[in-house]
Amino acid sequence: MSHPEKDFQLQTMGIGCAPLLAALHEVTFRGGEVWDATSFVSLLSVQGTEGTIALIDNNPVGFILSRTVLDETEILTLAVHPDFRRRGIGKSLVQNVLGKGKVFLEVAVCNNQAAALYGKCGFIKAGLRRGYYRDGSDAQVLVSSDV
Ligand SMILES: CC(C)(COP(=O)(O)OP(=O)(O)OC[C@H]1O[C@@H](n2cnc3c(N)ncnc32)[C@H](O)[C@@H]1OP(=O)(O)O)[C@@H](O)C(=O)NCCC(=O)NCCS
Known part of the structure; x- marks a missing residue:
């Protein structure tokens, strides 16, 4: 799919x-x-946690939260508003974190x-965490492949 010219900006965010x-x-x-907001305050209070937000005309349309410990960075969450998908925002947010080095995540x-997005960004399967989510479903562990 081809995307229109990028109409969003990425910005580091605080607590x-x-x-x-x-x-x-x-x-x-x-x-x-x-x-909820309290959860985000707790997450952002932990050393090594960083957030980047995507803005269109100053309106927030997506974000990514990551945490770096030593030489590894975990993507904690990634979200793009349903009305603003398939225009490259998710990919840009992930690529922004990939600049930090070795990256992993659960999905x-x-x-x-x-x-599909993580595959396009070069992530590969590294394992399976059974019953990882509250509803009992499993998570795939993915790691960045280009480091
Ligand atoms: C996953 C998510 C972040 C993708 O955001 P996005 O901004 O739409 O992604 P992009 O536009 O950057 O997509 C980049 C590529 O990923 C793949 N992709 C993204 N969404 C896809 C979809 N619904 N179906 C198939 N491929 C998809 C495509 O290869 C796409 O490239 P293309 O548009 O050139 O074909 C978004 O759908 C979302 O917020 N989903 C709900 C929350 C979520 O699942 N977060 C991840 C938790 S680990």
Whole structure:
């Protein structure tokens, strides 16, 4: 699929963005495991945690949260608002984290759209975590392949 010229900007975010992230997470993961503002405050308070937000005309349309410990970075969550998908925002957010070095993440085995995105970004399967999610479903562990 071809994307129109990039119409979004990426910006580093701080702890003050927690309510905004919670709102985006809610609309993105509705019906699943939704994280509230308090959860985002806790996550962003941990050393090594970084967030980047995607903005269109100053409106938040997506974000990625990652945590770096020593030489490894984990993608904690990634969300793009349903109205702004398939225009390269998710890929740009992931590529932004890939600049940090070795990256890994867990993704639900049934999440084909995220798996497609991570595959396109060069991630490969590294393992399976059984019963990883609250509903008992399994997670695939993916690692970046270009390091
Ligand atoms: C997964 C998600 C972040 C993708 O965001 P996005 O901004 O739409 O992704 P992009 O536009 O950057 O897509 C890049 C590539 O990923 C693949 N891809 C993304 N969404 C896809 C879909 N629904 N079906 C098939 N392939 C898809 C495609 O290869 C796409 O490239 P193309 O558009 O040139 O074909 C978004 O769908 C989302 O927020 N989903 C719900 C939350 C989620 O699953 N988060 C990940 C948890 S680990």
